[in-house]
Amino acid sequence: MHLKTLKPILWGVIFIMLVGLACNFSSSEETQEPSAQEEQAPAQKAGQPETAGPLPISNLQDVQKAVIQIEAVGTYVDPQYGEYEGAGRGTGFIIDPSGIAVTNNHVVTGAGMLKVWIGGDTSKTYNARILGVSECSDLAVIDIEGEGYPFLAWYKNPPNVGLDIYTAGFPLGEPEYTLTKGIVSKENANGETSWASVDSVLMHDATINPGNSGGPLVTADGKVVGVNYSSRSNADQYFAIKYDIAAPLIERLRTGENVDSIGVNATAVMSEDGSITGIWASSVKPGSPADRAGILPGDIILSMEDLSLATDGTMADYCDIIRTHTTTDTIAMEVLRFDTNEILAGQLNGTALTQSQVVNTGGDNTGGNVNTGGNTTSGYMNITDNTGALSVDIPNSWSEMDGRIWEGNWGNIHFKAANVIASYDLDGFNSYYSVSGINFSASKDWGDIGGYIQLLDGTLHWYEDDCERDSREDYTDGFYEGAVDYWTCSDTTVAVIGARPINDPLAFLILVQVQVNTDEDIDAWGHILDSFDVVGNLP
Secondary structure, three states: OOOOOEEEOOOOOOOOOOOEEOOEEEOOOOOOOOOOOOOOOOOOOOOOOHHHOOOOOOOOHHHHHHEEEEEEEEEEEEOOOEEEEEEEEEEEEEOOOOOEEEEOHHHHOOOOEEEEEEOOOOOOOEEEEEEEEEOOOOEEEEEEOOOOOOOOOEOOOOOOOOOEEEEEEOHHHOOOOEEEEEEEEEEEEEEEOOOOEEEEEEEEOOOOOOOOOOOEEEOOOOOEEEEEEEEEHHHOEEEEEEHHHHHHHHHHHOOOOOOOOOOEEEEEEEEOOOOOEEEEEEEEOOOOHHHHHOOOOOOEEEEEOOEEOOOOOOOHHHHHHHHOOOOOOOEEEEEEEHHHOEEEEEEEOOOOOEEEEEOOOOOOOOOOOOOOOOOOOOOEEEEOOOOOOEEEEEEOOOOEEEOOOEEEEEOOEEEEEEEEEEEOOHHHHHHOOOOOEEEEEEEOHHHHOOOHHHHHHOOHHHHOOOOEEEEEEEEEOOOEEEEEEEEEEOOEEEEEEEEEEOOOOOOOEEEEEEEEOOHHHHHHHHHHHHHOEEOOOOO
16 A cells, blocks of 8 residues: 555644544444334414413433434545545534534535434434535525424523533444533633634534534523534634524524535645645535536645645635625636645636646545655555454664464453564564554454444553643544544653454454654654555454
């Protein structure tokens, strides 16, 4: 497998820990269907007095009835792994009895199909369609089939610091509804991320986990203070798009208008050496300005109006340019297309993209290699464990290896795991963080522990006495999904991935631990991410 050195800024390059998406990405496994909903009052008819209509939920206990879980199934082009089909799950909430609901743009964008379950009831699946999105504000409005639904109203008072609030939703892709309590800790936090650009957001400490994206942040009487969209879990900092920003946009989106959008599922990206930055289009909406200009999934928008994009790892410049133009303005742009090794020039709402120069991306034209001046695959070798179940590429210098089966107890669970450890100094790696290397394991028995979150949680005590955890981020690569913990251990960065296979989530769990000390180790980390795999039968 060729190393694809262009990484989403979301994952960072070890030393840059950005705000993490709170969206859970999962395989398109068979989904249970939700129970029929309780009968609700019909939606208000045109011309009826306002008092005749249904009332919004007014207590915390009933909030669940208006909170929804959304599964978005689609085909995407990833900067590292090319095209793949998958399903992401997030949360949303109903704001009108007719079935109008709010979620994050990153939950639904690029989806070919939406499935919705209401209130944690998995006996009936509802269809929904996207009415409007805002790429830059990370908001979307959808319309759920049917009517007569319980709904939430906005909290229109200032969300003062210290206000008691609750995060409601369906984390980790599970159908079980959760509610976590906290307070507003900052009214005007920075909202710049690699997937959105919001001028000001609420910071709070009501825990958001992957899968809570798009869910409501509510008061004790069930009023919506904001829309949850991101987290820094290592610092217990969680973020929501507040009412005064979200509500006016949502009113426009529900009419079918797209706001601050050109029609791409966008993420800020950067090559490992920083020589290429831009906005990666993982999908393109048919008929949108981006589509009419000739942008394809997998393209990178390098510049707009001669201004380079994503040089700070965020969507800020991209969104500022879009916000200073109308939807029909002509905007000059330059695009990098890996599939044909071309740089293209053209315009939104103007001249379509045409080739301006040919570049050498140093790869096989599959959409991932950025050549930084040499053969990025030289100096590496593929290794496996003693059972032949595991496969991973490592530096040639990590020539000391141990591939014996790992057998032991995890709490009260007895397990066997395929296991391979490699380093330039195996004894040193097993004793000191300052020695670089990898420990890659996989076990069918770890499913008895729980999911990949429980697996990762079980490793915390290995590090927490000597290290500081910087963050826990979502992980997905088209083949595996899970989470990754980043630790700082003196001068060493340790990355620990817990994950499961997307195509068969119950088959096994994997654990990848890498100690990073040098620039060469960062390159090795990229090779490891591109190559680790379970290729044989596990013990």
